[in-house]
Amino acid sequence: MSMPKEIKYFSILYFLLLLVDIYTKINMSDIPYRYITKTIVLGGLLLFTRYYCYDKNNKTSNYLYYGFILFFIGDILIIDHTNTIRFVASMILFVAGKVCYTLRFKHKEDFSIKRLIPFFIVCFMFLAVVYDFIYHNLKLYFIPVTLYFFISLIMILFAFIRKGVVNNKSYYIVMLGVGVFLFSETTMVIKTFYGDVLYQDFLIMFCYALGQYLIIIGVLFENKKLTENSVILYPKNDK
Structure with missing residues (x-):
């Protein structure tokens, strides 16, 4: 069976199981049902990642797998989010998972700061809009939430500067x-x-699971090739 077909079949199964998990979250008790459905959904993606992305001879490529293990444990712990210890532990694991993803995205090529200016502008505007909604209610959570967003944006930055180092599909x-x-x-x-968002439970769960899926699938297509519209700085003798 070719790789594209395997991805196709896994994807269908993954999203069907995800819909079951979302239905369970919205219509049934989290304990014990979500421990079952969430473990099946994310456990399946974890096994998929282990099979296709793990390479015992390549430490850097394994950061994706290690990161997803941390996310997986954090996701199971946060089911019981009313438990303060589990909630804090899950947040720490999520941050550690993002750090692992960031390490997976990094590369050794030099990059142009000028070409990153639009990225920083978008990030600033994004944070300005979000904090306009939530700032007055953050209080003691201001620093933790800010650090959490900062780590997320660092992860996105390192994903952004992959342009030109990997193929466009990846x-x-x-x-x-x-x-x-x-x-x-x-x-x-x-x-x-701030307050309730329309279809919030569905959006949070579906987009999180979709994001994890796309990151992992995208890395599978990774290919070290430079392109003309890269953020990479080409050596002078290559111009």
């Missing part, structure tokens, strides 16, 4: 993944510190 799938991932987190933050 680049855009990963960028879409981290974007959807950030949308899920932003919806959660607005729900927590």
